[in-house]
Structures are given as structure tokens and as C-alpha cells.
Amino acid sequence: GEPKVIPWTQLCPIRCAADTWAHLDLRPKDVDLWPTNLGWVMGPIQIFSCFLNGATLALYHGSPLGRGFCKFVQDARVSVLGSVPSLVKSWKAGNLTKGLDWTKIRVLATTGEASDIDDNLWLSSRTCYKPIVECCGGTELASSYIQGRLLQPQAFGAFSGPSMSTGFVILDEQGNPYPDDLPCSGEVGLFPLYFGATNRLLNADHDKVYFDGMPIYRGRQLRRHGDIIQRTVGGYYIVQGRADDTMNLGGIKTSSVEIERVCNGADEGLLETAAVSIKPSGGGPEQLAILAVLKDGSTTCDANLLKSKFQRAIQKNLNPLFKVRASLF
CATH class of the missing domain: 3.40.50.12780 (ANL, N-terminal domain)
Known part of the structure; x- marks a missing residue:
């Protein structure tokens, strides 16, 4: 929030x-x-x-x-x-x-x-x-x-x-x-x-x-x-x-809502996104993954290209320290 x-x-x-x-x-x-x-x-x-x-x-x-x-x-x-x-x-x-x-x-x-x-x-x-x-x-x-x-x-x-x-x-x-x-x-x-x-x-x-x-x-x-x-x-x-929707990324507490607000505008073909943090099995810092839903009729997106767009949008509008580790749709 x-x-x-x-x-x-x-x-x-x-x-x-x-x-x-x-x-x-x-x-x-x-x-x-x-x-x-x-x-x-x-x-x-x-x-x-x-x-x-x-x-x-x-x-x-x-x-x-x-x-x-x-x-x-x-x-x-x-x-x-x-x-x-x-x-x-x-x-x-x-x-x-x-x-x-x-x-x-x-x-x-x-x-x-x-x-x-x-x-x-x-x-x-x-x-x-x-x-x-x-x-x-x-x-x-x-x-x-x-x-x-x-x-x-x-x-x-x-x-x-x-x-x-x-x-x-x-x-x-x-x-x-x-x-x-x-x-x-x-x-x-x-x-x-x-x-x-x-x-x-x-x-x-x-x-x-x-x-x-x-x-x-x-x-x-x-x-x-x-x-x-x-x-x-x-x-x-x-x-x-x-226990809530916040996550720690790069040592900074943030909410999924803030990240999703930025990512939703990263590409015209996006309908909505969901930001989740993943805890590595061996322990260590949480990793950020973005789940994306494409608009009807949108051409197939390249996951790596979409990941790059999410990364640029987050660095420009939110925090340059946040790293997108995965992009799924």
C-alpha cells in the first residue's frame, strides 16, 4: 500500500x-x-x-x-x-x-x-x-x-x-x-x-x-x-x-502494489502484472519476479525483452537497486 x-x-x-x-x-x-x-x-x-x-x-x-x-x-x-x-x-x-x-x-x-x-x-x-x-x-x-x-x-x-x-x-x-x-x-x-x-x-x-x-x-x-x-x-x-504484501529488495522494504503500478506501464501489450518475491532455497536475499498478463490480441512477447522493460521502468520510477530476476507470462 x-x-x-x-x-x-x-x-x-x-x-x-x-x-x-x-x-x-x-x-x-x-x-x-x-x-x-x-x-x-x-x-x-x-x-x-x-x-x-x-x-x-x-x-x-x-x-x-x-x-x-x-x-x-x-x-x-x-x-x-x-x-x-x-x-x-x-x-x-x-x-x-x-x-x-x-x-x-x-x-x-x-x-x-x-x-x-x-x-x-x-x-x-x-x-x-x-x-x-x-x-x-x-x-x-x-x-x-x-x-x-x-x-x-x-x-x-x-x-x-x-x-x-x-x-x-x-x-x-x-x-x-x-x-x-x-x-x-x-x-x-x-x-x-x-x-x-x-x-x-x-x-x-x-x-x-x-x-x-x-x-x-x-x-x-x-x-x-x-x-x-x-x-x-x-x-x-x-x-x-x-505476513503482508511487502517485500525486502536490496535492503529496502517495498510493497507489491508500488512495483505493479510501475510495471503496468512498461509495455502497451500488458493487461496487468503481479510482483512476487521468491526466497532462494539456500537462503539469502529475496528475488523479484514479475508475472504478466497480456492483452487480448497482443503478439507473443519475449520474456527477456519484457524483463528488460520491467527493469528499466523500476530503475527509472522506483529504485535503481531493485533487480528483476524473472519475468513470466
Whole structure:
């Protein structure tokens, strides 16, 4: 649907700084770098986290997809490096860290998409096997509700549990919470007392978006976030996808409606399109596929040509980072 307009309060910067202090061990002498922008929640999180914790904020002018960025990590003596799984995959595919020294890094972090375990192993090996802290949250929370913890061993592609001062339950299909020690999978329900979380939206009904229809737990109505998560036998957590029509592409949350609106005008022979995200069997970032229905009487389309048209339309009108992996009709 329509993107939400989410106002922040004075509590949000405090929550940003608290999360990075507690989960990334961000210290005054650290040099912190995370490719992002102010249109994504990681932008303000980076700024407030560095300034309030006294760390140095590293700024790189250019694309994080090239070797120049990787060399900047070395030259700036970055000690805390954040990433998005799609970026790591690009660094690995291009062997962009060859000959570079990333051993000054003591903490790695990632968010925005599901991680590929092999890519995480490669990234960690660049830093003498430093831990990678997984983070998952949202702008409306000013933080992550689930993260890794440096106080325990980290499993690649998995989360340790709720972030500091946060609680959640995993719900079954009837909306009942599973026991906290039971391996399971279902929609997450956040405890409503959440420091830094929003209590209003500028273009939608806040209660309707986040609370209507959510079950009562211990006398309080749970907060909706929309993620499907799995609790493993070992007690770690894996985010499996979304319970709504949104998807994570290139680290950016978007809706199928936004993509379909752009793709519908990519070719005159199209009647309608449907955008779906596909989770690779081996894990890793979601992949975008566009299903197309042709108008009656339209000549047969070439799937690769149609894919190229979708790609150009999305890059021009939506986001240049979104990649169309398949086109079917």
C-alpha cells in the first residue's frame, strides 16, 4: 500500500544509540560505517548512534558496490561495519577485498534482507572471523526488535533474540502464542510497551495499522510488525518473510502494489502484472519476479525483452537497486 509517514520524537534518537551500544558494542573510539541514506531508517540510526555514543561516523562519497568503497574501509580504519546482504554478495562476486586489510574491524552487522550463510562466512573471514550481528526492525520502532548479542556465540543468518528492553511472542495460525521454549514458526507479536516506538502516523490510523486484530497477551494488546519468524531447536531465530504484501529488495522494504503500478506501464501489450518475491532455497536475499498478463490480441512477447522493460521502468520510477530476476507470462 501507500508508504507510511512516520514522525519521530525525542525518544527515537535515544533508542537508536541504546541499541548500537548494547548490541554492537559501539564505543567512543570506534569508526562506524554503514552504507545507507536518510530515506532508510539506518541513516538516522547511524547519525544518532555515533553522535550520542561518541563514535566517529565514516562517510564515503560514491557507490558501496565498488572496490573504492572496500579500500575506504581499510584506509578509514573502520572498526564497526554494517552492510546489506546484497552488498556482501557483490563484494564477494567481484573479489573486491582482495589484497585489503579489514582486520581493524571488530564487529560486523547486517540488516534489510535475509542473509546468505555462505556470504556471511566469506565476510567474516575477511576480518579474521569477527561476529556478524543480525538486526531486524523498522522506522516505526526506531530500532530493531530482534538482534544478535555479542554476549553469546553468533550463528550466521540467525538472531539471538529480542533486543534490549523488547519482548515478543510467536503466534500460531489462531493467534495463540507458542511457549517461549518451543521451536516453532509464525507471525511475531511485539509487546506494546516499546521504548522509542511511534504512537501516531501522519497519513494513516496508527491503531488500525499496528494494533487492530492483534491478540491480547498478559492483559495487553500485542503490536503488529508483520514478520514471520522461526525459533530453532538451538534457541536462535530466523526471519522467514512477511505476513503482508511487502517485500525486502536490496535492503529496502517495498510493497507489491508500488512495483505493479510501475510495471503496468512498461509495455502497451500488458493487461496487468503481479510482483512476487521468491526466497532462494539456500537462503539469502529475496528475488523479484514479475508475472504478466497480456492483452487480448497482443503478439507473443519475449520474456527477456519484457524483463528488460520491467527493469528499466523500476530503475527509472522506483529504485535503481531493485533487480528483476524473472519475468513470466
